[in-house]
Amino acid sequence: MTTLPDIYAQMVQRGEITADAAQEAVLPEFERIRAELSRPVKRGFFRRAPEPVRGLYIWGGVGRGKSMLMDLMVDHAGVPCRRVHFHAFMQEVHAGMHAARKEGVDDAIAPVAEESAKGLRLLALDEMQITDITDAMIVGRFFEKLFAAGVTVVTTSNRAPDDLYRDGLNRQLFLPFIELLKERMVVRELVSKTDYRQDRLAGEQVYFAPADTEARRAIAAIWADLSAEVAPLVLHVKGRRIELPAVSRGVAKASFFDLCGQPLGPADYLVLAETIRVLILEDIPQMGRFNFNEAKRFVTLIDALYEARVRLICSAAADPEYLYIEGEGSFEFERTASRLREMMSEGWGAPAP
Template identity: 50%
Template sequence: MPGPLQRLNDLVTTGRLEPDPAQIVVARALDELSRRLERWRPGNNLLTRLRANGTAAPAGLYIHGGIGGGKTMLMDLFFEGVRFSPRRRLHFHEFMAEVHDLIAAARAAVDGDPIPSVARRIAREARLLCFDELHVTDIADAMILGRLFKGMFESQVVVVCTSNVPPSELYRNGLNRQLFLPFLDLIGERMTVLELAAAKDFRLAKLAGRDLYFTPLGATADYRIREVFERLTGQAKGAALELPVRSRKLLIPEAAMGVARFHFSDLCEKPLGAADYLHIAHAFHTVLIEGVPRLTPARRNEARRLINLVDTLYDNRVCLVVSADAEPHELYPTGDGARLFERTASRLIEMRSAAYLASRLDRLPPSAGPLATGAVMPAAGARTARR
């Protein structure tokens, strides 16, 4: 299969993309990494890796830049074409949710620090890891990343990732950030950092608005959300369900036919995290969220959860329908994480586009939805009526 540079040129030649010199620079770097991976023969044990004639793992890539510049597209072109295995491509939130599950299991099986054994297990499953949207806001993630990536690199895992910010901006002003700095040193030592300085947000340039985002809040928005739910499910009301998440039960206030309906407070005012949002994304092909307010700096926790939620739904190509107090770029203009929220606003707009909906349809299985898979259970005594 052609490398990412050739595939990018083909997309430009056929008119599907506009030419951009910054994308070409990154595509060339991905091309070179692809060739190195195809020549590389990783060692299977520590002795092999320490031999003088052993082959060192190629340096990974950390690709950062503004929203909509094509970072994810280029990484996907690389991942789809590289002749190297085992490999995995996933969202960084999803990866960290898996890591925390593995750490919990390892603690029950080994004495001492479980992270080295978790890193070795990750290496057995994938020698090439591609992460989309690496950003760190959770202190639990920040405190383990240095040790985790050190173990992964020692086990010859090659990492390619995208991020909106350069490494120096990761977890900026975070609690105990000095303990996070060794992770940044590892990035500098084991990865090549590239900036994708695209001329414009290509995602926004090609958007076509759809009736999937209703503003301002009020009777009209309430009616439109209800109308969408009825049109998708063929019924006026769904049932409350409980979704198993680890050892807990996550309440889904209303669901039917693979469609889930929430209020903003259900998802962002409660202490939910990446694992909860991933289970929702895997259980439902469409999510409706009502009552998204304008967020002030004092509501930074709700803003952070909304960022994580939208990232997870976007990466899993879930259809999102929203009623909100303002347009996406006006929901959280100032406060801790407001810069990161710019990407969330861009994605909220993109998720209304015909192109996004088309990509979502490609992923829908027959009889999609939680009731078809047995993934959820009716909530005991839960009211099915909305508030």
């Protein structure tokens, strides 16, 4: 059987990827899981669920290749498996629990976990991040049931396990889940100096004005290069919904109206900025007295993206300095225009040294 390191080396030789020592250092963990899962399952007389192979929690900076390595394993797992973005998975869990409660089920987690685990040997969750107290209160018991059903879990994250849900409400109730992760999964950091997502944008134009057919065509090409397995994503913040029409591997694509035409505030944009690493924002209009509320939200959005160093690719009606030239707040918008200019520069968005 060809191993994952062998396949990785072949991809390097064909020029599909660049050899990275940090990626090669964690590949044996992915190969361990693939090899152990490929062994025949021994079932006793009472057909108990097989003991799951110890999973993997791999974390590190954005764009380092964590998702690529996980996808490589999923593609060659050879067992029933599922790969899904963590937030999308939690949305399914919430929807399933809501349906179970409507049917009068006391423990709504149990039937949803049972359905999720049915026929599954490997669950690959991309970009684990806990920002919502409801998720924090659910994941521990849910993962326990997945492990009890014999499911092996592999997940990627930008944070070490001990940093999950840091400073969150009632975090002490979340701490047993962190210990469960450490017990049932090998924790490895992918320490690479190269942000390949930034490299793919190096030298690329990222601000397009005006937002015409040519701009739409250029942004579509960038989106096609960065995305795969696109799906919508809904983030829940204190009972509110942030709807992102298209998300793929930490890259989100939305319109100005999607994010600034809705009643969202600073907390919403902060969660958004923590969840994604690249935002493609289309059709930013000129702003003034007639859309003052949308302009205020846009300023708040840019501030959140800037502080989180999220890469921004956008199309707009005009250059940054001419997006908001009259009305209350025009002076304050000068800072936003300056930040947009800075975010347009090559190399912006890389982690600060």
